[in-house]
Each structure stands twice: as C-alpha cells, then as structure tokens.
Amino acid sequence: DADVTQTPRNRITKTGKRIMLECSQTKGHDRMYWYRQDPGLGLRLIYYSFDVKDINKGEISDGYSVSRQAQAKFSLSLESAIPNQTALYFCATSAGTGGAMGYTFGSGTRLTVV
Amino acid sequence: KQEVTQIPAALSVPEGENLVLNCSFTDSAIYNLQWFRQDPGKGLTSLLLIQSSQREQTSGRLNASLDKSSGRSTLYIAASQPGDSATYLCAVITDKLIFGTGTRLQVFP
Numbered sequence: 001d002a003d004v005t006q007t008p009r010n011r012i013t014k015t016g017k018r019i020m021l022e023c024s025q026t027k028g029h030d031r032m033y034w035y036r037q038d039p040g041l042g043l044r045l046i047y048y049s050f051d052v053k054d055i056n057k058g059e060i061s062d063g064y065s066v067s068r069q070a071q072a073k074f075s076l077s078l079e080s081a082i083p084n085q086t087a088l089y090f091c092a093t094s095a096g097t098g099g100a101m102g103y104t105f106g107s108g109t110r111l112t113v114v
Numbered sequence: 115k116q117e118v119t120q121i122p123a124a125l126s127v128p129e130g131e132n133l134v135l136n137c138s139f140t141d142s143a144i145y146n147l148q149w150f151r152q153d154p155g156k157g158l159t160s161l162l163l164i165q166s167s168q169r170e171q172t173s174g175r176l177n178a179s180l181d182k183s184s185g186r187s188t189l190y191i192a193a194s195q196p197g198d199s200a201t202y203l204c205a206v207i208t209d210k211l212i213f214g215t216g217t218r219l220q221v222f223p
Contacts, residue, residue, distance in 0.1 A: 033210065043203075043213045058210070090157065092211070098145025099207040102163035107156070 003027045006091050006106035013081050013113055021076045021109050023091030029104070032074035033092040034058075034066060037108075043090065049074055081113045116141045118206055120214035127221055129196060135189040135217045137204035142182045146207040149178050149189050151200045152216075158203065162189070194221045 004025045013019050023032065034046040045058030047066040055066060063085060065077045078085055091106040117140045127133060137147075146165045150158040162171045162178040164187065170179040177190040187204055201216045 042215045045210055048210055088155070094207075094211075097209070098166075099148070099211065100146065100165065102146070102148050102160055103205070103207070103211050104160065105150075105158040110155070 002107065004091055004093055004104050004106035006089075006109050008109060009107065010110045011112070013111070015082055015113055017081050019078045019081055019111070021078075021089055021091075021111070023074045023076070023106060025072050025091075025093045025104075027093050027095070027104055028071075029093035029095040030071065031094045031096075031099075032068065033094075033103075034064075034074070034076045035090045035092065036060070036087040037090065038087050046076065046089075078111075078113075081111075083113045086111060086113045116144075116206060116208065116212050118204065118212055118214035120202075120204060120217050122217060123215065124218040125220070127194060127219075129194060129221055129223050131194050131221075133191040133194055133219070135191070135202050135204075135219070137187040137189070137214055139185045139187075139206045139212075141208075142185050144182065144206045144208055147178075147180050147187050148205050148207060148211070149176075149187075150203045150205065152203060153200050161202075191219075194219075196221050196223055 007022045033048040035043045037043045049068045089109045094103045121136045148163045149161040164171045164180040175192040180187045201218045203216045205211045205213045
C-alpha cells in the first residue's frame with residue numbers, strides 16, 4: 001500500500017458543485033500539505049497543517065478549505081468549483097521541522113471542472 | 115520571498131550522455147533540498163534529499179550537490195538512459211516546500 005493515498009484519482013465535476021479530495025497517510029508524519037499543479041506554473045501550496053489543531057493558508061488558498069480529521073487524514077474541499085480550479089492536486093507529508101526526512105507525495109488527483 | 119529557478123527548462127540528449135541539471139535559490143536560509151522526478155501526469159518520486167549540513171548525496175547514477183552559500187544545487191545524471199526521460203524538480207525546504215519550475219528531460223536512443 002502507498003504511504004500517502006489520495007482519493008479519488010480522477011474526478012470530473014460541474015461548475016458550482018462542492019467537491020472533497022481526501023488524503024490519508026501511513027508514514028506517521030505530523031505535517032501534511034495540499035499542492036496544485038498547473039502547466040507552466042509548477043506546484044503551488046494551497047494549505048498546510050503541522051498537527052491536528054494547526055491549519056495554515058498557503059499562497060493560493062482562496063476558493064479552498066481543508067479539514068485535518070486526524071493525524072493521518074487531511075482533506076481539501078472546493079466549496080463551489082470553478083473551471084480554473086481544473087488542475088492536478090497533490091497531498092504531501094513530512095516529519096518535524098525542516099523536513100529532515102524529506103517530503104512524501106501522493107499519486108495525485110486529476111480534477112476537471114466543466 | 116524565496117524563489118527557485120531551474121536551468122535549463124528543457125533538455126534533449128542522446129542516450130549515454132552525462133547530464134547536469136541546475137537549481138538556484140535566492141535565500142540561503144533553508145533546512146534541506148530535495149530533488150524529485152515526475153513522469154507526465156503522474157506523481158512525484160523523491161530522488162535525493164540533501165540536508166543542509168551535507169554537501170552531496172548519491173544514489174546509483176544520480177549525484178546531487180548543495181552549496182547553500184551560493185544558493186545552488188546540481189543534479190548529475192551519469193550515463194543517461196531513455197527511462198530517465200521525465201521532468202526533474204528541485205525543491206528547497208524551509209517551513210514548507212518551495213518548488214522550482216522544473217527541467218523537462220528527454221533521452222533518445
């Protein structure tokens with residue numbers, strides 16, 4: 001089983017719909033992150049969480065919200081999806097300050113908003 | 115604001131060549147640096163993690179170096195193979211991960 005699992009792998013949704021992307025990890029890491037990747041723009045940080053009670057906005061948090069349900073689970077919600085949220089979304093984990101053991105990424109969720 | 119730049123943006127080489135991919139960052143106050151590989155439409159695979167106290171790391175045909183004072187890291191790929199074709203991303207680690215824009219590598223037979 002993968003260390004970081006994202007569901008669903010692919011999703012097509014309509015404009016205005018609410019959608020949730022889920023991430024779970026078996027790494028035992030305390031820190032979790034959501035990134036989106038767009039062609040030509042690279043990976044950009046949406047939200048991150050250093051523990052269950054800690055949620056922080058990244059550089060592009062508008063239109064998104066997150067929930068850290070447990071140490072191992074971190075979900076990303078689009079309250080009202082719009083076409084420019086079409087992208088590849090990645091969840092990542094790390095342990096401790098400075099990512100001394102590096103970051104581990106999930107396989108991604110390809111989201112299309114029509 | 116930390117900015118991470120990768121040069122070249124794209125590279126196409128014949129099989130067997132030794133390659134150097136470059137990564138530069140503007141703020142030397144980083145904890146660590148990590149190199150990833152990404153195949154088209156796929157996830158990120160970690161290649162090498164260099165901690166700030168280290169100057170290089172090696173894994174198989176890959177060698178990555180880090181010079182914090184000059185804000186540079188290089189990824190050296192020896193004896194390139196078609197299977198090395200992918201996008202290579204460097205990322206500096208502060209309290210979060212900040213990515214470069216990547217180098218798209220194509221190795222042809």
